[in-house]
Amino acid sequence: MDDLRRFCQLLPKIELHAHLNGCIRTSTFRQLLSSTADQLRLDALDKEFQSGDTHARMANVFEKFALLRSCVTNLDEIRRITRETLEDFITDHIIYVELRTRPRSFDNGAIPMSSYVEAILETMKQYENQICSRLILSIDRTQTVDQAMETLKLAERYRPNVVGLDLSGDPNVKSFEHFLPVFNLAKQMNLSTTIHIGELPDAECLRENDLILDFKPSRLGHFNFRTNEQEQRVIKEQIPLEICPTSNLLTMKLANLTEHHFNLFHTRRHPLAICTDDSGLMDCCLSSEIYDLVQSFRITKEEICELMLQTCNLIFDKNQIDFCQTKLKEFLTNI
C-alpha cells in the first residue's frame, strides 16, 4: 500500500452523510434477498447501471433501494446492518459518524417506528467505546406531511442521540416545498437539518434548489446541479456541503473525479465534509474517497488534515467537536 493511501486510512475521520441501509454489505444484501427472481433482478440492475444517463442511473439506484427495503423485514436485520456498518467504519478509522435513516415500522405496524429507532440507538451504544455515533432521521420525498411530522416527533423524542432531520429519497419527486412547515418547525426546535439538493440536471430541480437555499438548512447534501447564482449564494452564506465523490461520480456520469465540484468549493475554503453516501451499494469507503480526491486534485497531507479539522465544526452534536479535533491533533503529532 502506498504511503498516501495508508495515511488516508489511518487518519481519524468524520462521516456525516451515510444512509444506514445504503451501507449494507453486498454479501448481507445478497443473503437477505430470499428469491432467485430478486437475485437475478439485482444482477440485472448492476449490469444496467453501467449504460444509463443521470436520470436512468438514479432510477436504477432507487430500484435497488426498493429491492433492499423489501428484503429488510425485521429488527434483527436492522440491528445486523447497523452492527456491520459500524464495524466497517471502525475498521476504516472513522471516529465520529452521523448515520441517517428513514424510520419504518414492521409487521403492519405491530412493531412501531419507535422500535426501529431504538434498535439502531441500542446497537450504536454497544460500540460507543470504539466509535461515536449519532442518528439523523430522514424524511423521504415521497412521504406525506403527516408522516414527516411523525418523523420530526420521533427525532424530538430521541434527542440527544438523534441530532438532526434529513430530506432524501427519489429526487424526481420535488416535494421540499410541501415539507417546509415541518423543516421550519425543526428549526424552531433547534434541531439541525440537512437537505439533499441539486441531484438531477433539470429545470424543476434548479427551481427547488432556490427554495431549499431560502430555508438555509444547517448542511446541504450533494449540490451536483446548480446555477451560478446558487453556487455564489452557497459560498457567500457559507452553507456547509456534504460531498460524496463515488456516488456523485456514478450518478452524474462524470468521466473522472477531476470534473467533480469538490475543488471549486475546496479552493475557496468552503466548509466541506467528504462522505460516502451509500458505502455498501456504491462499494466505497471514506478513506478511499479521500484518497481519490487527494490524487485527483493533488492535495497535500497538510491540506487534508486541515479539511478534516474544519469538518469537525460541521458535526451536529456540537459537544463532540472537541473530542474529534483532539483525536485528529493527537494523530498528527504522532506521525
Ligand SMILES: CNc1ncnc2c1ncn2[C@@H]1O[C@H](COP(=O)(O)O)[C@@H](O)[C@H]1O
Ligand atoms: C444517490 N444519493 C441519494 N439521494 C437521495 N436519497 C438517497 C440517496 N442514497 C440513499 N438515499 C435514501 O436512503 C435510503 C436508504 O437508507 P435508509 O433506508 O433510509 O436507511 C434510500 O431508500 C433513499 O431514500
